[in-house]
Amino acid sequence: MTVTIPDDLVEPTGGRIVLIVMDGLGGLPNPETGLTELETANTPNLDRLALRSALGMHKPAGTGVTPGSGPGHLALFGYDPIRWNIGRGVLSALGVGFGLQHGDLATRLNFATRDAEGRIIDRRAGRPSDEENRRLVAKLREHFRAPEGVEVFFEPEKEHRLVLVVRGKGLNAELGDTDPQETGVPALPVQAQSEGARATAELVQRILDQASEILKDEPQANTVLARGFATYEPYPTFEQRFGLKGRAIARYPMYLGVARLVGMESLPISKTDEASVAMLEQNFDDYSFHFVHFKAVDSRGEDGDFAAKVKAIESVDALIPRIEALHPNVLIVTGDHSTPSAMKAHSWHPVPILISSPWVRPIDVPGFGERACMRGELGIFPAAEIMTLALAHAGRLAKFGA
Amino acid sequence: MTVTIPDDLVEPTGGRIVLIVMDGLGGLPNPETGLTELETANTPNLDRLALRSALGMHKPAGTGVTPGSGPGHLALFGYDPIRWNIGRGVLSALGVGFGLQHGDLATRLNFATRDAEGRIIDRRAGRPSDEENRRLVAKLREHFRAPEGVEVFFEPEKEHRLVLVVRGKGLNAELGDTDPQETGVPALPVQAQSEGARATAELVQRILDQASEILKDEPQANTVLARGFATYEPYPTFEQRFGLKGRAIARYPMYLGVARLVGMESLPISKTDEASVAMLEQNFDDYSFHFVHFKAVDSRGEDGDFAAKVKAIESVDALIPRIEALHPNVLIVTGDHSTPSAMKAHSWHPVPILISSPWVRPIDVPGFGERACMRGELGIFPAAEIMTLALAHAGRLAKFGA
Numbered sequence: 001m002t003v004t005i006p007d008d009l010v011e012p013t014g015g016r017i018v019l020i021v022m023d024g025l026g027g028l029p030n031p032e033t034g035l036t037e038l039e040t041a042n043t044p045n046l047d048r049l050a051l052r053s054a055l056g057m058h059k060p061a062g063t064g065v066t067p068g069s070g071p072g073h074l075a076l077f078g079y080d081p082i083r084w085n086i087g088r089g090v091l092s093a094l095g096v097g098f099g100l101q102h103g104d105l106a107t108r109l110n111f112a113t114r115d116a117e118g119r120i121i122d123r124r125a126g127r128p129s130d131e132e133n134r135r136l137v138a139k140l141r142e143h144f145r146a147p148e149g150v151e152v153f154f155e156p157e158k159e160h161r162l163v164l165v166v167r168g169k170g171l172n173a174e175l176g177d178t179d180p181q182e183t184g185v186p187a188l189p190v191q192a193q194s195e196g197a198r199a200t201a202e203l204v205q206r207i208l209d210q211a212s213e214i215l216k217d218e219p220q221a222n223t224v225l226a227r228g229f230a231t232y233e234p235y236p237t238f239e240q241r242f243g244l245k246g247r248a249i250a251r252y253p254m255y256l257g258v259a260r261l262v263g264m265e266s267l268p269i270s271k272t273d274e275a276s277v278a279m280l281e282q283n284f285d286d287y288s289f290h291f292v293h294f295k296a297v298d299s300r301g302e303d304g305d306f307a308a309k310v311k312a313i314e315s316v317d318a319l320i321p322r323i324e325a326l327h328p329n330v331l332i333v334t335g336d337h338s339t340p341s342a343m344k345a346h347s348w349h350p351v352p353i354l355i356s357s358p359w360v361r362p363i364d365v366p367g368f369g370e371r372a373c374m375r376g377e378l379g380i381f382p383a384a385e386i387m388t389l390a391l392a393h394a395g396r397l398a399k400f401g402a
Numbered sequence: 403m404t405v406t407i408p409d410d411l412v413e414p415t416g417g418r419i420v421l422i423v424m425d426g427l428g429g430l431p432n433p434e435t436g437l438t439e440l441e442t443a444n445t446p447n448l449d450r451l452a453l454r455s456a457l458g459m460h461k462p463a464g465t466g467v468t469p470g471s472g473p474g475h476l477a478l479f480g481y482d483p484i485r486w487n488i489g490r491g492v493l494s495a496l497g498v499g500f501g502l503q504h505g506d507l508a509t510r511l512n513f514a515t516r517d518a519e520g521r522i523i524d525r526r527a528g529r530p531s532d533e534e535n536r537r538l539v540a541k542l543r544e545h546f547r548a549p550e551g552v553e554v555f556f557e558p559e560k561e562h563r564l565v566l567v568v569r570g571k572g573l574n575a576e577l578g579d580t581d582p583q584e585t586g587v588p589a590l591p592v593q594a595q596s597e598g599a600r601a602t603a604e605l606v607q608r609i610l611d612q613a614s615e616i617l618k619d620e621p622q623a624n625t626v627l628a629r630g631f632a633t634y635e636p637y638p639t640f641e642q643r644f645g646l647k648g649r650a651i652a653r654y655p656m657y658l659g660v661a662r663l664v665g666m667e668s669l670p671i672s673k674t675d676e677a678s679v680a681m682l683e684q685n686f687d688d689y690s691f692h693f694v695h696f697k698a699v700d701s702r703g704e705d706g707d708f709a710a711k712v713k714a715i716e717s718v719d720a721l722i723p724r725i726e727a728l729h730p731n732v733l734i735v736t737g738d739h740s741t742p743s744a745m746k747a748h749s750w751h752p753v754p755i756l757i758s759s760p761w762v763r764p765i766d767v768p769g770f771g772e773r774a775c776m777r778g779e780l781g782i783f784p785a786a787e788i789m790t791l792a793l794a795h796a797g798r799l800a801k802f803g804a
Contacts, residue, residue, distance in 0.1 A: 069804065
């Protein structure tokens with residue numbers, strides 16, 4: 001009789017949990033000061049919180065593995081991202097609110113520009129505006145005739161990005177990208193990566209060819225490139241697994257998409273970080289789990305701008321008192337991965353985490369930062385275990401065994 | 403769509419990795435000073451390196467498990483030693499450069515002395531010289547007649563040790579050792595440990611009996627004892643898994659054998675530690691992964707000589723600048739297990755590790771030692787994850803998911 005942890009121990013009632021994610025929070029030291037972005041930032045509120053929190057470091061996808069945002073958030077939500085590996089196409093489709101069905105094949109598309117010889121000369125078609133994107137998608141929808149036996153959906157995302165969903169029987173997503181990842185060469189054909197994907201590869205090639213045919217007279221967006229083919233397998237929901245009614249607040253569709261993937265409700269896209277907190281304040285008591293996503297920390301890390309990442313962290317810190325004032329029983333502050341500004345990219349380094357609750361063993365290292373968290377009671381642990389800790393601190397996990 | 407980590411994320415290009423192994427590096431404190439051998443050693447170069455390294459402790463084969471050299475090195479090379487458990491016989495056969503084929507049965511033999519009543523009175527036949535060893539093996543080869551249906555090979559190793567390889571169909575290595583591990587008693591018969599190994603047990607008994615018959619007039623080496631039966635299953639290679647062209651440098655055949663087992667190239671046996679570094683300097687740029695093995699640290703630990711183990715560590719430290727001068731992108735210094743001189747043996751204690759790269763979070767504890775490593779950013783982690791970290795630091799791992 002095996003027990004699935006924590007699912008089989010979940011109690012129906014308990015405290016309210018707030019998960020604050022500063023995207024890309026973890027960093028590396030500034031060579032001049034020896035301090036990371038988080039250690040450099042002036043964060044009086046987080047520092048105060050850290051004094052009565054369990055501290056630690058989590059690994060989103062295992063030792064040495066750099067996670068994308070999808071796996072990073074899945075892990076934070078308690079889903080082992082290796083077991084629940086999700087394709088980018090599915091992530092994007094959910095991100096734009098498309099109602100995926102079990103077995104749907106989804107992929108990201110880019111509008112792109114190719115020259116008369118068929119070579120890709122701009123992989124992003126001059127980055128069209130969102131309005132232009134919608135016009136192009138409307139044109140595709142108007143003229144496209146789906147091949148026999150399948151339904152085909154084009155969904156606008158942002159700028160040069162759209163989503164293609166194919167609905168039909170026996171679709172197999174083991175397909176290579178057509179995006180060549182460089183210019184001056186033609187798009188790649190849709191390649192089946194296994195015997196079983198051959199029919200789907202031919203089908204998708206015809207769909208992409210027809211889309212390019214419809215777009216051929218456009219001055220810039222005269223073709224599409226595909227990457228991240230994936231089929232959709234519904235996840236056991238957050239509520240089924242953890243008995244939590246979850247709600248997601250974010251400024252970018254993708255994060256809402258991952259939250260919806262596990263069955264959380266998502267609020268409309270927020271315009272500012274302050275608006276995100278205002279959304280959290282509304283109907284707070286109607287949900288037992290709140291996920292609030294702050295993007296700028298990661299963006300400034302990816303820019304390679306140490307000082308700007310520091311400022312982005314400080315700006316989230318300033319919002320903490322409003323979140324505390326809602327009196328969540330458990331308040332978690334962490335990131336979905338590290339984005340050291342020295343690397344201008346996501347990295348594999350463990351991510352600092354703070355779990356504020358009455359039931360903690362604080363340490364004498366002051367402040368919220370990588371060094372303090374390395375010394376904390378939680379040690380270095382897999383991110384997918386964060387939800388188990390959250391449930392425990394919220395009084396939502398039964399004792400295991402007698 | 404499951405992902406094997408790190409294999410499925412490996413990129414074809416990236417930085418160069420050097421893995422320095424001080425065999426048996428980990429130790430226990432001297433009761434008088436409270437410092438381990440590594441902490442006692444005067445290691446200015448390693449201490450300087452530690453200030454810009456990721457530090458941690460690794461567990462070669464799991465909590466509380468004392469590994470032999472084979473499992474210890476397999477783990478360092480990224481192969482979980484429990485999954486990839488390798489018999490000593492196979493290890494020895496590869497160590498002497500024997501070209502094992504899939505399904506070959508290999509075992510270590512000792513030349514031994516038995517008395518007129520058949521009792522083993524010296525399990526090592528007075529430790530013959532290597533030349534005497536070769537003479538005895540030549541005698542076996544000359545007179546031995548292989549049983550019907552199999553090929554039999556005797557290969558000299560060192561002193562009293564040789565290797566027996568049996569090549570044939572359906573050989574089963576679930577056989578007990580014949581070495582009784584004590585003197586004054588007869589050798590054990592070859593015992594099948596499973597039903598399926600019965601025919602192989604009978605076959606091997608006949609082979610060992612014939613060998614003893616050939617040796618019976620020798621004054622000392624008048625019989626052989628077998629231990630560590632194993633069949634050979636080829637491993638997925640280092641290059642297949644990690645995209646690395648690996649090279650091994652060591653002063654003892656066994657370490658070269660483990661490296662070859664995973665497909666690394668091995669240089670000729672080095673005569674001194676200085677010669678090992680000189681070998682590393684040659685054609686350095688032709689390889690993306692270099693493994694250099696230093697044996698004396700373990701040997702002095704096994705002698706129970708704390709001061710001599712300290713000196714052995716210091717002598718490797720003195721070679722570090724020459725290794726640094728080659729400018730590897732990632733330089734790793736660790737051991738394959740602990741060999742505390744207080745225990746005169748391998749032990750289960752985690753092993754200090756240092757990974758020098760630009761992408762680290764140094765701590766303020768100075769020096770390279772057990773205490774510093776216990777506080778380091780890597781925490782305590784399975785040794786088989788070291789290669790994932792090495793690949794990450796070398797820029798050789800793609801991001802997992804979008």
